[in-house]
Every structure is written in structure tokens, then in C-alpha cells.
Amino acid sequence: MQIDQLYQEIILDHYKHPHGRGLREPYSAEVHHVNPTCGDEITLRVAVDGEKVTDISFAGQGCSISQASASVLHELLTGRTVGDALAAHASFTELMQGKGQIEPDEEILGDGIAFAGVAKYPARVKCALLAWMALKDALVRSVEVSDGNKG
Amino acid sequence: MTTLTIPDGMPQYSEEPRLDVARIRQDFPILSREVNGHPLVYLDSANTSQKPQSVIDAISEHYAMHNANVARSVHTLGTESTEAYEGARATVARFINAPRPEEVVFTKNATEAINLVAHSLASRLGPGDEIVISEMEHHSNIVPWQLLCERTGATLRWFGLTESGRLDESNVEELINERTKLVSIVHTSNVLGTINATARITERVREVGALLMLDCSQTVPHRGFDVVDYDVDFIAFTGHKMLGPTGIGVLWGRYELLADMPPFQGGGSMIETVRMTGTTYAAPPARFEAGTPPIAQAVGLGAAVDYLEAIGMDAIAWHEKELTAYALDALDTVKGLRIAGPKVPVGRGATISFSLDGIHPHDVGQVLDSLGVQVRVGHHCAKPVCERYGVPALTRASFYLYTTTEEVDALVRGLEQVKRMFG
Numbered sequence: 001m002q003i004d005q006l007y008q009e010i011i012l013d014h015y016k017h018p019h020g021r022g023l024r025e026p027y028s029a030e031v032h033h034v035n036p037t038c039g040d041e042i043t044l045r046v047a048v049d050g051e052k053v054t055d056i057s058f059a060g061q062g063c064s065i066s067q068a069s070a071s072v073l074h075e076l077l078t079g080r081t082v083g084d085a086l087a088a089h090a091s092f093t094e095l096m097q098g099k100g101q102i103e104p105d106e107e108i109l110g111d112g113i114a115f116a117g118v119a120k121y122p123a124r125v126k127c128a129l130l131a132w133m134a135l136k137d138a139l140v141r142s143v144e145v146s147d148g149n150k151g
Numbered sequence: 152m153t154t155l156t157i158p159d160g161m162p163q164y165s166e167e168p169r170l171d172v173a174r175i176r177q178d179f180p181i182l183s184r185e186v187n188g189h190p191l192v193y194l195d196s197a198n199t200s201q202k203p204q205s206v207i208d209a210i211s212e213h214y215a216m217h218n219a220n221v222a223r224s225v226h227t228l229g230t231e232s233t234e235a236y237e238g239a240r241a242t243v244a245r246f247i248n249a250p251r252p253e254e255v256v257f258t259k260n261a262t263e264a265i266n267l268v269a270h271s272l273a274s275r276l277g278p279g280d281e282i283v284i285s286e287m288e289h290h291s292n293i294v295p296w297q298l299l300c301e302r303t304g305a306t307l308r309w310f311g312l313t314e315s316g317r318l319d320e321s322n323v324e325e326l327i328n329e330r331t332k333l334v335s336i337v338h339t340s341n342v343l344g345t346i347n348a349t350a351r352i353t354e355r356v357r358e359v360g361a362l363l364m365l366d367c368s369q370t371v372p373h374r375g376f377d378v379v380d381y382d383v384d385f386i387a388f389t390g391h392k393m394l395g396p397t398g399i400g401v402l403w404g405r406y407e408l409l410a411d412m413p414p415f416q417g418g419g420s421m422i423e424t425v426r427m428t429g430t431t432y433a434a435p436p437a438r439f440e441a442g443t444p445p446i447a448q449a450v451g452l453g454a455a456v457d458y459l460e461a462i463g464m465d466a467i468a469w470h471e472k473e474l475t476a477y478a479l480d481a482l483d484t485v486k487g488l489r490i491a492g493p494k495v496p497v498g499r500g501a502t503i504s505f506s507l508d509g510i511h512p513h514d515v516g517q518v519l520d521s522l523g524v525q526v527r528v529g530h531h532c533a534k535p536v537c538e539r540y541g542v543p544a545l546t547r548a549s550f551y552l553y554t555t556t557e558e559v560d561a562l563v564r565g566l567e568q569v570k571r572m573f574g
Binding site: 002003006007012015037038039040041061062063064065121124127 | 511512513514517518521528529530534537543544572573
């Protein structure tokens, strides 16, 4: 296993120059997720307007994989629909759990395909998934909030 | 294999016992394997140690030739197995200079040993009582006491730490007082490497009539530890960090204290007599060893102690001291590296944790692994220590009797590679 399969240039770029970092207003839901085995954490906010995800902002600390993952997610999904975001979440989760046997779909995942190599490092999969799990949680909560407002 | 040489004109410490690290390495089969195309550089012995062939053989021989349950059979195999199990207890007792083998209770690990004491002391605690730990503890010496305090209404208090990574004993008189029932402190920190001086604490504990427990998980494997000399009431340690197998730990306690404690778990082997209306309990150590114990693991642990004694604990301690001095100097050459814990090879063990400017330990550990270097990264089951020094996580290199200066060099070379990649 070559280490540069894991640390693709795209990942290191996103890590050194993260996109969308910093918590912003307004937002529909905020979540805080922790990776208890390594102490990585992320606070993530989503702003949802109707069907559209108008912003994803985040702050946290962690390794290059976890931080780059949040940056990729911001870039890929801001401005897309909630449905697109959930589809990308499903696709990324499948990729991470595929033990390196799944061919990633660039149409759906954009720069997220650079994480394909992470799937071969079981200890790092949870790092890559941290921001994505937080996103799903935040989306679900924002939908609950807006449903609650309607009711 | 180079050896450390002390320049002429400096003290040569020729009277210190030495060990032949090249010869010792031949006893550990795993040390000759490769990882990711590089020779294995195992720097994670504080996490778990590697096993010499003699330990592997002892376990295998037990299963192959002597396997039976203990303390209940009249047949030959049962007798052999019981003798082996009790023989291991006697070996461990001798190793820590326990006055009686019955003071050695075999548990699953050090965590269980601490939980045993916490559980069995519950009936003596109530609101107003205090337990004292420190900010330097492994989670295994924090959480059981938090749970105990929740159950009993007792209060948990702790020693803080100094900037240089040592226990802050400035408030020992106030912290340990007549309300204190038990003080439980780590002897050698699994993160900072600090070896705590216990004399002042012991003196104060005796003054107020409290009990003293030491978590010796990172001490007993590395240097001689004498429970009488240290004047403690309980110590906990674990087999797998001292060349033995996983699945076995040790609680040592003063016999009269153990004899006065209620059982931890109920089941077979721990009873005197059982009626449907009630049960009386066996004397220690059986009282605390419910169910079939870790028999083969005890045999393996006994073989590990034999191996350590044959090398000599003083020689191991000296080897690690020299190695630590070498490593502290070598790591000092890495720009941006900050050591958490004592920066001098005095009052510390061979465990060195550090942060590297702006690079997360996960990334450090991953790149080192690609070079065959195995280190631990993360919070090391001691989050309060990390918090104390303002870091979310650390990289930790830890050494043992089989570690060489070349391996320290490989670590330093690896760190330079990490910096090239993420810098």
C-alpha cells in the first residue's frame, strides 16, 4: 500500500486550504459530532431554504482526512438540493465501507472520489465520515425544524 | 547494531547492569517481520508489549499438555493445571515482593483490578467522603471512581499537574484530609512518561488514615517494584504490557484489606458454601476470582516474569533510561516538535509523547506506519492530560527492553518525512 494513494494531492490541497471553514449565520440546524476513539470533532451548520441547501459551514479540529472531507463536502453540496446531499451522503458512505472495491462516481461525489484510497485504511474511514455523518444529522434536524414550523 | 558510547571524561556508569539488546531481539519472533516493505520499528510498547518465544511456548505447551480447569478436579491434568496457575501467582507475588501469594488477585486486566477495588469499597463510602486521583490518570483510573462517587455520594478530587508534566503536590495537605478515604494515583504516566514521587503522598495518606492505590501498569513492566518498600495498600497492573498475554491483569492488595472486602462478582470458585437462602464467600484471592480464571494467560504471565527476571529489572531500567536520554536529544533536533512531559531522562519512563506543529497525530502516525514505524496516536485514553496541555491529541513513542537507538533514528527520519508531506 502506497501512502500517496491515501494522501491524494486533492486531499492535501483541501486540508491546507479548506473551503467554507468557519461557522456562519443564518442556519437551520447545528450539530456537534465527535470521534470518541481519536478525539476529532466538528461543529457543522446547514442553512436550508425550501429544498435548497444554501450554506454548509463548519469548525472543528482533526486530521487531514477529516478536515479535507468537510471542505470537499462544503464545495460539493452548497447550492444543491437536500435530495442531492442525501444521495451524495449515501454514495460516500458506500464508498467508505467498500474496502476499496467500489469505483467512485465523480458525477455524484466530485472531489470526494479522492477519498477512495481511504477505504483501504479501516482505521481512517471514520475520519473521512465524520463531516458526512454530521451533515446527515444536520439535514434531518433542519427538516424536522421546518416541519415543526409548518405544524 | 551500534551501542551507546559515553564520551571520554564523562562518568561511564560501568557499574550499571547492561543488557545485550541484539540478543534479546532474537527472542521476539515478531521483531524480524516487515511492515509496508520496511523492517518493523515497534515503538508502541506502552500500549502492549511484544512477546518472547518462551512466553508463546509456555502458553502453547499448557494447552498442548496440561489443559484442565483449576481448583475443582481430582484428576492429574486438573492438578497440573492448578499447580501451574498457583505457581504463576507465586511467581508474580515474588516479583513485586508481596508478603503472601494470596495477596495477588488475577483479573482480566488492570482496568478490572481498579474496578474491583472501587466496587468493593462502595459499602464504606457515603456523602462527605472523598476520593483523590490526579489529572494524569488513564481513563481506567478516573471513570471507576466517578461511577463510585455517583453511587455513594462521595466527592472526587484530584491533583493538578505542573507545566513540566509532574504532579502538583503543593496542596497535598489540603487535598488529602480526614475526609479522604482513598487516594488512587498513576505511578508512571502512560502519556507523559512521568514517574511520580509518592513519598509525600504516602506520608499524608498515612497521617489521615486513608488508603493508597497505585496504578502500576506502566511501572511493573519496566523497573523493579516492591510493594512493601512503597508502603502501598493496592496496586494494579496488566500482563500484556510486560511480555505476557492479553486477558490477565493483577490486583495486589494487603491481605487484611482484601479479607475485609466484599466480593466483586458472584459465581463459581469464589464461594465457601452456597445455600438457596444465602452464600458465604471464600478467602482471598478466590473470593475475587469468580468463574473459570485466565489459566493459560496466568501461565504465560509467569513465563514473562521468568524472562524479565533472567534479564534483570535493573538492566532493563538502565537500558530504557539510556534510550530515553538518546531519544529526548534526537527528538529535540526536529523543528516544531514539542514534548508533553518531562524533557530530562530523570523521574520519567521510556514513553515520550509529542506534538508536531500544525500536523495532526493521525497523519503523523499514518506516514510513520508507511515506513514501518508503529507509534500510538490520539488521546491515549487520558483526555484530561491532553486538555491540560492544550492539545486534542498526541503522538507517542514508547520503548522497552528490545528497543534500539536505530529505531529511535528511524522515528526521527520518519518525522522529517511527515513534515515534508504536510509542512
